[in-house]
Amino acid sequence: MNLTTLAFFLLSFIAVGSAIMMITSKSPVHSVLWLIVVFFSISGHYILLNAQFLAVVNIIVYAGAIMVLFLFVVMLMNLNAETEPIKNYRLQLIGVLAGGTLLLVLITAMMRIDVEQVVQMKIGDAGLIKVLGMTLFKNYVLPFEISSVLFLSAMIGAVIIGKKD
């Protein structure tokens, strides 16, 4: 068992463990915090797969932006024991069905995977920031630069609409 395998098992243990903690913990704030731990350990997995860019983006976007949004919503709703919704049997059944369907799809997808191709990611350079940058600034330079106009106009809009006259 080399270091990579050890790191993989450690990260997987943390990821699965904190995912279970997330769905079992009573307080919604704790759930959100456990979810952040899940995202960090999944980012660790991405680094093991040599996909550095994905790892960094995962931390910035999911663990950073989206989780802060979740925390805000949870805190603003001011959930506590009294306001907890009644546990409905039918709702639970729907949840099991939805989760089970996703699990089924994932298992089917896993079974059809060619293992050789999966491991290639580890030694390949597809996930490196350098390769991504080369693709973005060579083949896709026009859409990449033009989409900045889109974001700029959205920003101008936010200022125009939001600013007090």
Added chain:
Amino acid sequence: MNAIILSAIWGVVMMLGGVFIKNKLVPKYLAVIGLVVIFVAHLNELISKKSLFSINVHNMIRIDNFNLTFIAIVLACTLIYFLLSASDIEKVGPHVSEYFALIFFVLCGISLAATFNTLLLLFIGIEIISIPLYILTGSDKRNLKSNEAALKYFLMGAFSTGIMLMGIAFIYGGTPNASFFIDNFQLGTGKMPVMIAIGLVFLLISLSFKVSAAPFHFWTPDVYDGAPTVFTSFMSTIVKVGGFFAFIRLFQNAFGLIQDQWQLLIVFITIATLLIGNITAVFQQSVKRMLAYSSIAQAGFMLLALFALNDKAKEGILLYAAAYSLATIGFFAILIKIEDYTIDGFNGLAKEQPMVAFAATVFLLSLTGVPLTAGFQSKFFMLMAAVENGKQFWIVIVAVLFAAISAYYYFRIIQAMYFKEATNVIFQSNKPSRFFKSILILTLILIIVIGVYPEVLIGWMYR
């Protein structure tokens, strides 16, 4: 290429200019100068076939005479729009240079949507057109109607964008050789696969929404009515023909060979658009709302180009873009200055301002499609294209009937201007200036020149 890059750059210049220029009158001149520069650079590209910028775009956009001519028409119409209405943009709110910046970004989006060669760029182009429009619609922040219109437009536009993305995903998923460029969706003449068919219908729905074709037109009257009138003028003309051009290019290049499999859908949309637009416009009391419905009705005629998809249709859409935009921009420019937006507000205009009333009459005649005006030629080319297509001949008869109905609501305004006495003040505080009148006359001359000699425009396509 020149138009895309320069208008994006000038948008940024206008935006930064707003930080340093505190005088509200300056941005107007800056915008006109910028547009003239872009227009000249673009004409240079149209004539010499060389762009100022040599960027390897990896075949993601395709530039030919057809779309270069179209962009030139769009830029010229925007220039006239600026000359006629720029002083009214100043009155909308305090962020004058930002409004101009957004209009330049829209121009960038239209140039992109006119030249795209991949669905990715179609999506970005349509979004660059849409997002500034949501903002311009809501720019009159104190007016509840404007707020409502902006929110409605934003929510429904976001939905239609979602549908478009879903359609693009289906098409990429269903393309056998996983190709990225739209030419390669040409699937031979066989039956199209289910995935492509679903994607095609989704794209059809979302683009019909963007050009306000029935039955996806419900946002149009409210948004056009609620938005500040200067911006209604911009988005019901230049933006709408830009959307149409993207629509036609996509369906011609990507799905042209299998036209017989989706043509019936277009027939249905065309008839519904003509019917709803024309019949509802008859009952409107507010001229602004009537123009919103008339823009739906004119969209029905432009859809005939999508029905026909031949060379005549290409010529027709160029003419229609010019004729419809010029006449509507001109008429809106007069409407902005009028105090009362109901038809009675036009009573007695001919006595007080004979020149302005005459120009308005010519614009309305052109919108109806009376000979010697550009509107006649454009409608004529559209109908000829539909006849040459050879299938579903009856659609031509229906279109002519609805064109006759449209005469009723356009002529009502002419009647009010010439045969009724003015009851109260016609104009708001600002009377039409001499400069305004001379630009109106220029627009009028352009309409008549195109109406008499349409080769002025079409000739550029075959150089």
